[in-house]
Amino acid sequence: TGLMNRDAILRQLDTRLADPATNRVALLYIDLDRFKIVNDILGHSAGDELLVAAARRMREAVANEGLIARFGGDEFVVVCAFDDDPHRPERLARHVQHAFAESFRVLTDDFSVTTSIGIARAPADGETSQQLIQSADMAMYASKRRRRNGFQAFSPELASRQQERLQAETQLRRALDNGEFHLVYQPQVDLRSGRILYAEALVRWHNPQLGEMRPDRFIDLAETTGDIIRIGNWVLHEACAQMRRWREQDLPIQRVAVNVSYRQFTGDNLGESVGKALADAGLPGHALELELTERVLVDDTPDTLLVFDQLRALGVQLSIDDFGEGYSALNYLRRLPIHALKLSQSFLKGVPGKPSDVAICQAVAGIAQSLGLGIVAEGVESEAQRDFLLRLGVNVGQGYLFAPGLLPGEFAKRVTAQQDTA
Ligand code: C2E
Numbered sequence: 001t002g003l004m005n006r007d008a009i010l011r012q013l014d015t016r017l018a019d020p021a022t023n024r025v026a027l028l029y030i031d032l033d034r035f036k037i038v039n040d041i042l043g044h045s046a047g048d049e050l051l052v053a054a055a056r057r058m059r060e061a062v063a064n065e066g067l068i069a070r071f072g073g074d075e076f077v078v079v080c081a082f083d084d085d086p087h088r089p090e091r092l093a094r095h096v097q098h099a100f101a102e103s104f105r106v107l108t109d110d111f112s113v114t115t116s117i118g119i120a121r122a123p124a125d126g127e128t129s130q131q132l133i134q135s136a137d138m139a140m141y142a143s144k145r146r147r148r149n150g151f152q153a154f155s156p157e158l159a160s161r162q163q164e165r166l167q168a169e170t171q172l173r174r175a176l177d178n179g180e181f182h183l184v185y186q187p188q189v190d191l192r193s194g195r196i197l198y199a200e201a202l203v204r205w206h207n208p209q210l211g212e213m214r215p216d217r218f219i220d221l222a223e224t225t226g227d228i229i230r231i232g233n234w235v236l237h238e239a240c241a242q243m244r245r246w247r248e249q250d251l252p253i254q255r256v257a258v259n260v261s262y263r264q265f266t267g268d269n270l271g272e273s274v275g276k277a278l279a280d281a282g283l284p285g286h287a288l289e290l291e292l293t294e295r296v297l298v299d300d301t302p303d304t305l306l307v308f309d310q311l312r313a314l315g316v317q318l319s320i321d322d323f324g325e326g327y328s329a330l331n332y333l334r335r336l337p338i339h340a341l342k343l344s345q346s347f348l349k350g351v352p353g354k355p356s357d358v359a360i361c362q363a364v365a366g367i368a369q370s371l372g373l374g375i376v377a378e379g380v381e382s383e384a385q386r387d388f389l390l391r392l393g394v395n396v397g398q399g400y401l402f403a404p405g406l407l408p409g410e411f412a413k414r415v416t417a418q419q420d421t422a
């Protein structure tokens, strides 16, 4: 690549850090996002060719504003001063990302490669080269987790979040065996009458050390560690068992929806697990709905299609959660046996005041209607939103206007109460 190597840049960095006159330097830790795929598909010599081209683009982007080195396989480091220009590190990060906007031609194919970048500044984020690299690396991973092709500067909050993450990871591993999970059920109602039709199971984690952990704080983590497969399987069994108990009490709850992680699709035999959960509870397939995220559909592999076939054979309902938030690939809707879309609460938030949110809700409802799919609105908090949805032709929804997630007994009580008034 013609760039400095790891040892050379570390020597330079150590020298600068040792001298109070030059120790205010920033380090950019740059990781190529999809490089390993290219390397695997095309082989090493094409991979090397790509690295050389990537190095050239980085060198042009950084120009004479910093030192640049190849740090490891597909990792690069830039060191720059920021005393004279406090925003230089962020600006260089943007330049580098801009330089990767155009795809790379390798052999006869075009490959798009993006970068994830972490930034750390000495001496605040690290006084030694090792600390500084560690901080930048941590920021890079935080950025990659959020989305590819981004950059992120290190901060003390990031470090404490990382600390919390590590702690949570340890606790999460034992949580299932310690019986720390339970499910709550949010009513999905007929928006006109408010009558409860279905339930969505939402997992709750109570840990003695960490307290109440909401799913948005641990599902991600469980997906990264792989724990989600066991947890998800427990959720499936527990929700089916609960549905069975409600049926035994003659409660008219038509089905229970369970959120399924993309990892359960690829990492486990989901068809088999679902079949077993239904059989153990003695439930027909139509008493269960699985909420999938778009990620499952976009990453689809031959295995994914096989799982869809199995699920279809079991007769379970399938819906797409948070529709429109993830990837805007629509063609899978034609190919896969999907029954319904869930209109994401992030779009409903601005309704009816914000024209762009209104437009998105209309578009999603239009897609569902014209493809003959069902639609469920989530995050319905106000009468105005309910009215808006009804005018759009969306008749089923869930949200705090009706109820949050409820313990099974409370859920049953509400269903019984509506039976009494009927
Ligand atoms: P989701 O499936 O889209 O679930 C809806 C989330 O919105 C729930 O948060 C629910 O409590 C919340 N919510 C309901 N009504 C309202 C409302 O009117 N306003 C607002 N602002 N929020 C409302 P929760 O329970 O924290 O779950 C968050 C996410 O975690 C879920 O989003 C789902 O993606 C994931 N999740 C929950 N349980 C499981 C599970 O068992 N397995 C997997 N893989 N993911 C789960």
Ligand code: MG
Residues within 6 Å of the ligand: 200, 259, 291, 321
């Ligand atoms: Mg859901």
Ligand code: MG
Residues within 6 Å of the ligand: 321, 322, 342, 344, 345, 378
């Ligand atoms: Mg949702």
